[in-house]
Amino acid sequence: MCIVATPLQAHEFWIEPLDYTVDAGATVQATFRNGQEFAGSALSFIPNRSARFDMVVSGNRAEVPSRIGNNPAFDVEDLPEGLLTIIHETTDNTVTYSEWVKWVNFTNHKDFTFAQQGHLDRGLSEENFKESYRRFAKALVAVGDGAGSDADRGLRVEFVAQANPYTDDMSGGLPVLLMFDGAPKVDAQIEMFDKAPDGSVEITLHRTDAEGRATLPVDAGHEYLLDSVTILPMEPAVEGDPVWETLWAALTFAVPEE
Template structure:
């Protein structure tokens, strides 16, 4: 999958009580990315949820770190501001649609805004990272992103605009303790919007899905949603 993934990477997904989370932004392909500083001001929404509730994130300066608050599961979620790119030809756009697993859902032969011109796409990123402090207590939950994954005891639930998304393509990447990406797998949500990929051993994994829809001005909008978790 050559399309760019986006995720928020902490120094570890399991931290000791009293440690501070130091996230970086990762953008890359096949779970291999380039780090960028994490600045909450760069995002439309930043959500930091602790076991005892949501914690307000400062938007007036540039905090790089998140203090540990209580023992248990913490969730860091972001929604990016929209950005625009263009695909030079219909062939380029069709190749991209194939990469994100949506060839059977999108009329990629449509010429777009101007016949013969570039195909315009506005894209957004929705990403969650699950981090545990101290005791492994607490469960993932919906935090209010327009598109988000929720980790459950029996797998992962994919929500889009608050509703489970059944039969939707998804992509799983897993990395071992040595930092090598050992697994890439395409999967699909079931009739309840869930997927339960088998993951063996201790890994850090990224689960990703992409939605794309035509806009009124005949451009396209894609919404990428990912979750980073430890296994």
């Protein structure tokens, strides 16, 4: 199922390569971005805001050699040929909902309206309450021939591409698997941001099936951001602690021109 989405005020976080296809041995650069509708501010690498910053190429995983303040955050040269996966997990951050309508809008947008009644059933305040959030982002880049495959990289929430968008036939779409705590996440909303060569962005909604899978329509020459959010209740230890936790999975990739 595909539904055209109406943009709302939720801020996604993603890894944006400056070029999704690079020559073997060339420098690969990628920026952390936070924003809306596949456009946002570039963020520097700050170690105490990063729980994990890895790369996987030719099946080998290594920590990204980044220094405080680097922007682009990923700036690595002389990588071997193959499919490069850039992985970043942030530390926890919090946001305060000053009024109930903001929570309603957010939970409607990200497809967990049950959290509205769940909030009331727990007897929580309808204003000035906190949510803790953590981001789990991946990006796929073709180095040289770009050969290789994505895999589960052990993130708490994670998109796993089931085909290689740089080398495989994408005429039938890109199959993806959404994972949560090591198991497929079934019947989950996926928000897909599709950026055309002219810079315009179309946003559509999709759902995973009973096996946590979805096949997403893609076009040659376009860039993509996939986003899915998982929400969990939190019990505050003291007044003012977060009462909800959200886990954001993101995957960026491109489909080369034919």
